[in-house]
Structure formats: structure tokens, C-alpha cells
Amino acid sequence: MTRSAPPHELRLDHVALFLDLDGTLAPFCDTPDGVGPDARRNGLLRELARRLNGRLAVISGRSIADLDRILDNSVLCVAGSHGLQRRDARGHVMAAPVHPGVQVATDAFDDFAAQRPGALVERKPLSVALHYRNAPQAEGDVQALALELARATGLKLQLGACVAELVTLGADKGQALNAFMREAPFMNASPVFVGDDLTDEDGFRAAVDLSGYGVLVGPPRPTRAQCRLDSSAAVIDWLAGLLEAEHLTLECVS
Incomplete structure (x- = not known):
């Protein structure tokens, strides 16, 4: 009920x-x-x-x-x-178990953050997150990259407060x-x-x-x-x- x-x-x-x-x-x-x-x-x-x-x-x-x-x-x-x-x-x-796509997404997020001052990659046991609280102008690019990676890897895209996270399914x-x-x-x-x-x-x-x-x-x-x-x-x-x-x-x- x-x-x-x-x-x-x-x-x-x-x-x-x-x-x-x-x-x-x-x-x-x-x-x-x-x-x-x-x-x-x-x-x-x-x-x-x-x-x-x-x-x-x-x-x-x-x-x-x-x-x-x-x-x-x-x-x-x-x-x-x-x-x-x-x-x-x-x-x-x-x-x-960890999805193999997590490492693929981590590498792509690392490359992105290296070119965007303020962007930060957070590694987790079963996912990876790209934070842009200190780079708010990158929001569109972050979300576009995360969506592309979700489609390519099969990871689940979760959007939060100034963060895009790619997560192992399950x-x-x-x-x-x-x-x-x-x-x-x-x-x-x-x-x-x-x-x-x-x-x-x-x-x-x-x-x-x-x-x-x-x-x-x-x-x-x-x-x-x-x-x-x-x-x-x-x-x-x-x-x-x-x-x-x-x-x-x-x-x-x-």
C-alpha cells in the first residue's frame, strides 16, 4: 500500500x-x-x-x-x-564483482581532468566519479563524456550534485x-x-x-x-x- x-x-x-x-x-x-x-x-x-x-x-x-x-x-x-x-x-x-569498464572509464576521466583545472576524479571499488564542483563551466562536457562512456562500456551513469559517476551494474x-x-x-x-x-x-x-x-x-x-x-x-x-x-x-x- x-x-x-x-x-x-x-x-x-x-x-x-x-x-x-x-x-x-x-x-x-x-x-x-x-x-x-x-x-x-x-x-x-x-x-x-x-x-x-x-x-x-x-x-x-x-x-x-x-x-x-x-x-x-x-x-x-x-x-x-x-x-x-x-x-x-x-x-x-x-x-x-568489478565491471571491466570501470578501468576504461577511469582512464578517460583522468585524461579529461588533466585538461580541465578544477575537475577531480574519484576512484571507488566498483565505480569512478568525475567531480566538477570546482569547474562548473565543464558540466556539459562532463555529462557528454560520461554518457558516451556509459554507452561504450555498459556501465550505469548516475548524475549527482556536480558529479557524473559510472557504476558497475547490479x-x-x-x-x-x-x-x-x-x-x-x-x-x-x-x-x-x-x-x-x-x-x-x-x-x-x-x-x-x-x-x-x-x-x-x-x-x-x-x-x-x-x-x-x-x-x-x-x-x-x-x-x-x-x-x-x-x-x-x-x-x-x-
Whole structure:
């Protein structure tokens, strides 16, 4: 059953919380390495995981190793590389095999970045990303190159905030949420997925399909999410508020 609008509140003892990282739990930085541990955020996540009896997971485009670095190992259940890597509540890690096209795309992105000051290539275990936050004038060329490479290699193109990423096929954030929801301690809970960009739409869809809710972070835009928070700072304040309540309050998208 899909609901068009959330109730005023959900009981914490029946919620499973799924959180994106960049743009959601942490503000964007000029470079991916600029995002690091934050004592307040990571302390909140540890306590929330305890209050939710483990029903908390971070689902991100970053690798699991990078998530553990940034979150200071505060979250056990994580999915990295857009769901291609996943660590479950038992600590078991599963990962898809690397697509051979990733190296082809990496070489092409390296050549492009060498000629575009400000462009940055981020290597990941199962994908490669070309960031242009510091070279916004290159957006059209970045996206055209990424589309050409996706067609040539068979990799999946994912566009985000000032980034084009070519990803090994096999999973997305929605599939990662579904995998967690089939396992303890997430089973039979109401999923709430919080994220900011286009790659999070799969997570919103999966949550709604399981009678849960999507929460968009940032300005209003067309989305599958039914609820919205203004910024990553608002997300942290919202999470802090959950620790003081016995329920989870969601506000409808206006």
C-alpha cells in the first residue's frame, strides 16, 4: 500500500531509518576527502542505532571503507557504492564483482581532468566519479563524456550534485534498502529513507513501496519523497530531536 502523505508521527519502536551521507548527513565539500568525522553527528548515530534496536543504516555512493572513516565506525549496517557493497547486522560484507569498464572509464576521466583545472576524479571499488564542483563551466562536457562512456562500456551513469559517476551494474540504493528490510532487525518495520539527490530517488521509491516514506533534503523539486528537510544541518537537528521523543515527526512536502 502506498500512502500519499505521512501521518503526523510514527512510533520509534516501528521505524527503520535509512540515511544518505553526502548532502544529507554531511554538507558537500569542495573535494570528497574534505568530508570527515564529526563528533556530534556520529554520537547521534550511535545513540539512534541503540534506540532503534539496530534499525539504522547508511546507504551511500561512497565505499564502505570511506563510510567507516567518516562515520568513525558509528554505524554497523551500511551499503556503499550505491548498494553494490553491503554490510549487514551480523557484520558480513557482500560486494559485486568489478565491471571491466570501470578501468576504461577511469582512464578517460583522468585524461579529461588533466585538461580541465578544477575537475577531480574519484576512484571507488566498483565505480569512478568525475567531480566538477570546482569547474562548473565543464558540466556539459562532463555529462557528454560520461554518457558516451556509459554507452561504450555498459556501465550505469548516475548524475549527482556536480558529479557524473559510472557504476558497475547490479544494485541501487532502493535494492540495498530492500535487502536490509528482508533481514533482522529491519523486518516488519516502517522504512524511512532520507536523501538529497537523484540517486536517492531509488531509495524513496523502495521505502514508499513498503508503506514507508521518503524525506528529501534540500530545495523542493519533483521527487518520489513525500516529506522534506531544508539542509544537512536540519537533518542533524531532526535526528537530535528524535532522541528526545518517543515518535518520529515527518512534515509533508509543500
